[in-house]
Amino acid sequence: MKIGLQTWGSHGDIRPMLALAEGLQLAGHEVTLVITCVDSDVYAAVQSAAGVTIRTVASPVIQRDEAAEIGISIVSARDPLRQMALILRRCFQPAEEAMIAAAQQLAAESDLLIGHYFMYPLQVAAERAGKPYVSVLLSHAAVPSAYSHPLRWPRMFNGFLWWLTRTLLHRELAPYVNGLRRRLGMRPVRDVVSEVWLSPYLTLVAVSPQICERQPDWPDAVQLSGFLDMPNMSLEGQLSAALAAFLDAGEAPVYMTLGSWMPQDLPNQRDTLRMLSDAARQAGCRAVIQSPAWEACGFQPDDRIMYVSASPHHLIFPRCAAVLHHGGAGTTQSVTLAGVPHIVIAHISEQEHWANELRRIGVAGKLTRRRSVTASQLAERIALVRSKPEWRIKAAQVARAMVQENGVDAAVRLINRSMEKM
Template identity: 30%
Template sequence: MTAGSRGDVAPFTGLGQRLQQAGHRVALAAHDRFAGLVRDSGLEHRSLPGDPVELVRARTAAPSPDAAREVFAAFLDELGDGVLAATEAGTDLVLTAFGPAPLSRFAAERSGIPSAAVYLAPGVPTREFPPPGLPSDGPDDNLAAGRAVLARTGALYAGVLRRLGASEAAANPPEDWPVFHGFSPAVVPRPADWPAAVRVTGYWWPADPPVWQPPEPLVDFLAAGPPPVFVGFGSMLPDHDRLHDIVAATVRRAGVRAVVQAGWAGLGPAGDDILLVGDLPHGWLFPRTAAVVHHAGAGTTAAGLRAGVPAIPVPVLVDQPFWADRLHHVGVAPRPVPMHELTAETLTDAVRSCLDRTAYRERAAELARQIGAEDGAAAVLSFIERLEG
């Protein structure tokens, strides 16, 4: 069960494939926008209502903060019915991403079946770091902030859970609830104060597309010169006109070639050394690049680490500043450049710093080898087999 952008769905296609190969039947509940992605992975798609693109646009266009909250509340209300319907369509175990977790856990309890969390970013309070998206003010404050985030998350879902007949406690996970984090301990070591039921497994990689051939213009562009820099901001919707100018100027000033992914922002900078592309497998493209400039979403961050290429993180919101800081901390990226600080000058400096210091690429290659030796799906599979007993 997952809700959100493509990056909130793709890793579960690979996890689902692995579970299915072990003999389990797997359905992935996600928005209809991603039905093809799910089915192309050989998994059953169960529909969740709502369109994340339209949600972001509606919240952005809302005339006031109260109006934006009303848009999101309506989305969650509709999502609650969808999560129940997806669960009741024939399910023995619910694995849920962080976003819909309170709804998924309640739906599983109502159906009398077990559930567990499969999180792509840290979702359990700890003294060792603050929850993604918040600054660190010391161990005690980190823990308090993590608990506050869980409380706020529960409050967001309180109305829809109450309407569905849940108790007030339904929004809060019990301490012994199994939680699996699908990232590498080489990137985020497991905090010592997490409960025993909380694990860090290693990454879950998106399923490979069944048949995919790179478009001929991309093949020709890659062959025509040195490895390009990738630029893409995924599901973010920043000012695309401003970004056009910044990216085009950076390519000229830094003296690089670039493959630019349009994404939800509809990027389209022009230039002889720029190739525009749509959605394509990062697992294919990233190893062929010199570096990746991205918004530091969990999925794109993982794909860059797997490819063994350095990064220039440009975080925007939610967990992106956390992943951007981790990339810098583990030595594969210069200091992040938050989107609100992005200019042609700051991006050019970051690109040149990333490319001119060989330590970034060497560290990225080393970390890719560590990550490649991990088996993130194994822990989830073992859990399921223990349930079958």
Template identity: 30%
Template sequence: MNIIIFSVGTQGDVRPFIALGQGLQNKGHKVRIVSGKTCEALVRDNGLEFAELSADFLEVMAKDPRALQRGLNPFALMSTARHHLKTMAVDWAAQGLAAAKDADLLLGNGMVAVLANSLAEALKIPMVETHLQPVTPCPDIPPMMMPPPKRPRSGTANMLLYTVLRSVTWQMLSPAYGMVRRELGLSALPWYGPYYRIKNKDRRILYAYSPSLLPRSAAWPQGIQVCGNWFFSEAKTWHAPEALQAFLDAGEPPIYIGFGSMLGDDAEALSKIIYESLRRSGRRAIIATGWGGMAPPKGNADNIHVIQAAPHDWLFPRVAIAVHHGGAGTTAATIRAGIPSVVIPFFGDQPFWAWRLAENGIAPPALNRKALTPEVFAQAIGQASMSSMQDAARAMAGRINAEDGVARAIDLLEDWEFLTPTDESQASPAAIKAVLDPSLAESA
């Protein structure tokens, strides 16, 4: 089968789908990922087809770094997001049709789930939603885009907040998708958006986060499932630069500090606070500058090593603590490695994942970027260094590493009859050998 996956954003929004795509290819299916051009090499280098969708979020953040500050407030973000998304979506109908021309199944993630759904409607093919964070209303999980509650809210309050946030979300998306649907020859979506057109019992949604970190809501119907993380692994093929390996070998496991694809307007100020705290403590640290969320230190310091980036599944098992932004992928990588986190959120779902880490005892409460001081940062590092938090992180790693999110997702797609069994000519080499020689079946 030809499976086309739509996901845009940073690399953290695409890496899980490379893992899922590779799993699907191992089952004999053909997979194409549709995303922004900045992810093209990543997709192609890992053996999957790529199709471009105009969605350069690095360019957006570079031109408008204050969008990240507004991103912690969904209401303040609305007008900015409406403008950027409408500009991006000018070519989405044509690009989407070209990418999906030979598709048997579409998967649509996050903000482009509506695009995939509209294409599926136009092409009359099936579509399944995917998300990296919970967005389906329920009384027992607080809405992900709101500040986490200091104490549990009532189910009624949570459901009311979901209704408000769905309205806000559709106000952000509707100008872009009104244009897309007109170009696809489809009727306009209602003023309240697409969310109530399909009853929850008829929806099919795959969530790619760990049920150990956040259990599935008891209120969701069976068509909405939490699979576990779709981990894209690079550790076995990545070779560390000599300087990085030498730094790791030279002393105790360091602290990792990096904010991935976050690019705020306060990188210099934030970095200065962190470097001052490290200077006072003498703690060893690896600084990952990423897209610019951390500035390199001024001058040399024996206790600091600077890199641009390194695969989390290689680096995190070699560090003691990870200081990060709380993105879904980075959060999952810290848990998988069995290390505590210190989270400084920038945007969107990051405060939510920081809250889940703290609720599970594997991170102190999230730090406010605007109120951070060297003393506050040092205190959080001290909490994450405590044996109780280290033990809790190792215990959580045992649970998450027992999950196989990719296999679970594929099983569900087969159970729901979106995937059909593949014949021998499409199967992987190991599977073909097993068919030809049954004695190899167990090893295959």
């Protein structure tokens, strides 16, 4: 069959969908993947090993000089709904028209559509074209259940919490979704979560079962596929000779990365680098700190701290004592797969959810929040991780189980099974 996929976001939103596209192509389907990257144009040069047709649209959505101001606004907004509204308004809506056009083209030429759960243009295009649509959730926090809620209140409150959550989410998101639907002559949706984020045809929850348990009251259409992982991509590079020598020269370091949440402007990136470097020195640990402009910020490596602009996570994480990161879905599961403990600096509410899940399964301590974190606080978190061998033991146990999974194969089987029922 001809299958069209569409995704939007940063590397952590794109990589899983590329992995799924590759898996579907290898399974014999003719696959096209449309990518809108918020902060980079690097995917324009990506070639699929399996032969997937890749198109990039409106990438990057935001320019480097906008990124700092947008990031600060989002982190400063304590209300999760305000954070989501800012992300949609500043990072999604500027590319909306281009993504809608790409979605309509994809719907016209495909038998099945698969979209990142934020990708309401594709969901709308699929419905309008009468094509089946599969939603891919990169976090299980979005699936309502009487058995769980991200706030982790007593179970008796979950029904009320989900009613409130869905009501507030709909209030924030419906103007975007229903605005597009009205323009296309379609009826408005009454609940964005159940009618857009969750597909009644098939919703894949792309999270390892080691972190997420399928709840008894999830609809049959909501299935847990596991982490959508893939081999190291060419754009992710290899370990440099200097980094390999640093790793060989002493004890395992703490790797520090804020991913796409590292400030792009030099003043804020310099301040963040100073905080991470001070934390490593106060904790007395060796560290590898990832920053795209560390040289321009005036930092120099030494025998205790190594700075890198980027590094392939699959190759570096297993060689570290712990990973300090922002709590994105992709980084969280990559660190878990590597079998090392986590230290999470959450910038938004979804990242707080991942931090709490990691603490629940015993591979991380209490989260820190970017808006209030200090070098001393991070040094304490690093010292705590180093004093907890049981966290490393548990991390290794979880990783051994996770290695046995294959989220892409599971997702392809679920999609094939759903297509057989068409």
